[in-house]
Amino acid sequence: MYKDEQLDEEKVFKDPVHRYIHVKDRVIWDLIGTAEFQRLRRIKQLGTSFLTFHGAEHSRFNHSLGVYEIVRRILFNFDGRPHWNKDQRLLCLCAALLHDLGHGPFSHTFEKVFKLDHEAFTRQIVLGDTEINYILRRVEEDFPQKVADVINKTYEDKLVVSLISSQIDADRMDYLQRDAYFTGVSYGHFDMERILRVMRPLEDQVVIKQSGMHAVEDYIMSRYQMYWQVYFHPVSRSAEVILTKILHRAKELYETGYQFSLKPTHFISFFSEKNAVEDYLKLDESIVLYYFQMWIDETDPILSDLCVRFINRRLFKYVEFNPNAQMKEWMDLYQLFQKVGINPQYYLVDDSSSDLPYDFYRPGEEGERLPIHLLMPNQELKELSRQSDIVESISGKKRTDHKLYFPMDFIEALPDDQPEKSEIKAILGLS
Template sequence: MAYKDEQLNEEKVFKDPVHRYVHVKDRIVWDLIAAPEFQRLRRIKQLGTTYLTFHGAEHSRFNHSLGVYEIVRRMIGKFTNYPHWNREERILSLCAALLHDLGHGPFSHSFEKVFKLDHEQFTRKIILEDTNIHRILKRVSPEFPKQVADVIAKTYADKLVVSLISSQIDADRMDYLQRDAYYTGVSYGHFDMERILRVMRPIEDQVVIKSTGMHAVEDYIMSRYQMYWQVYFHPVTRSAEVILSKILHRVKFLYETGYTFKLKPTHFQSFFNQEITLRDYLRLDEAVVYYYFQSWLEEDDFILYDLCERFINRRLFKYIEFNPNTQMKEWMELYRLFQDVGIHPDYYLVVDSSSDLPYDFYRPGEEEERLPIHLQMPNHELKELSRHSDIVESISGKKRTDHKLYFPKDLLEAVKDHKLKKQIKEILYGQGEGQLVD
């Protein structure tokens, strides 16, 4: 029997709090899960620093990857008898779903920004270069690893397969919304996935939704909207991310200026030098990063010590509403005043902005084409969701942006120059848009 068709002697199951069970019968899926590169995802949190806001958010990329695989497995099971579904794409779809987040690094997006990395690029490297994952995939065929990588990169020829994990209603989003809602303890991310799976229909290049399931999709879109603003963009989480990124910036600066570390940051050297090998990337996980943060509490550099201590002990920055587009004058004045009182503004005065576009359809001239969600009407005609749903139409194409200014209130209170302290406080808490939030 060919490796791609090989089945386990008995079905294996993972107990899962979101989907109840994750079912594995294919030998290749079982082998991929056991690979070290996939097991590494147990040591990468799904929600980065969110656990400092919602204490239950300790779940990993490993959890999420299994969940996306399970949803795709269930989708495919329902597509089997539809003419546009190619049964030969089954194992490819399952492998792409399982491996779609393989390249995430510690604290994912914060880490990527500092070192100018792209986790999707590293996902591709893990799949295509000399790794256990690559060797397992290659047992299917020499071209199979590239096919899996192409599905994840959205360049694979069969767009229907791509849409299962990369569209505006896909297995990736359906898992992380429910999983993140479960672990954070909020109610926003819950929607009727069973109903959505029942009304999904595969056509030539995408999955469409039977029109009778429109209300379940509306619920899904609004769940996503609420999760972004109540969980993913929570200002306390963003405060932790600001401190995390500033720790990494400070370490990079010290390394580049010849500072002598008591514990040499060996695991970070190739990142500082922009000579990152795949081996170096895979060696770095959140346990390793935490070890360095603990070690840097012993360093003589006050800024590095202070930032690490804040992160480890959750002494986060305070924040105010602050729009840099309309308050640049205040920003420049604050920057100067922070310098005058000896609080380094590059590390302790940070504007952070978050924005989200909950749903959109293709608009000519835009850089990124967003494949819309289509409803399949009783006569089989397709209608774009926002043209048929008042709820979705009301938020369609509307990008919402939120700006905050983060700073250490405790360092500010310790300033001895009362005149300068008063000037800073008047800008931060006084008239205008600034409003302190504890």
């Protein structure tokens, strides 16, 4: 039976984070070989971060294999334990492997501009007319739906869902270590082997033996540090701001009938909000960067300039600035930019980032998240922040950071005797 079919010989992928990734199931091997999964090689895991950390060239393909491998190891440790239904093994492995299938080029930026949802695309790829769907249906007719439900967090067995989507899951454990490795920072490292050894399955969630609390503290703190040192790095965000503005500008030009030298064929589905999954699957970062490279020669000065900036890493400068608290300065800057002929819609951008490193359970709140529970020696469950002073100190605390991005070179190029130049610099705190 295809469901249980094993390869004649185990396949291994060499991996810089987990050393080896092991594949013995025919289904997993076949899924990795599909066009939809291979596309993930052409999408970076960290979007624009490669412009800040030159090693951050790793792909969603790397990460997806890593999440699969962590779940495989967890299930090896769960084998034979109470509350674990081994019939769910293949479902867990497939959901782990395919959880990021719907990510597009420069994922989160692309999603925001075109109001897309990568999880919705993941479901469409799993359930649609794709190689992935064909392979999953060979397992069981309703197997694609089960995989989609796990990834969508609506599957009936919450224990299965929690392996790839909770506050301590295989997804986070892989990306923290992988992103730390490829960016060259030291923050994202924690003792994953220890955490895997102390994980225990319960009816509806994975819990951690109390003896492993310190390894979990380390994991929570490493996540906290990675968000502020890597994921929200202001230089990566500057590149993201420019990327966003390129896509907005191209869409605006398309809608007003501008004649592109290179017709934006791959983007038309998204400009016109059709968002067809077959068009989405044809898009990857090499395609997007090709258009940006070609758009440097467009006659529209804004599109051309923004593409030069992104391709050649001539990024916007930034200052700390909270437009909510500094509304008057924001309005003044907007008008001053207009006066001197710098379009503020594209060249004056406020951007905020916020993160909640760990949250405890607060019923009824929007986006409520199941907390991490410790299994005490007497088999009682205790919520992590009630036992750990370290976790309690950051628990439920949302940290937000505001920046204002602008082209310093444009401001410096203004004539010194132009009064607006010194006014702009004064508001931005540059003089």
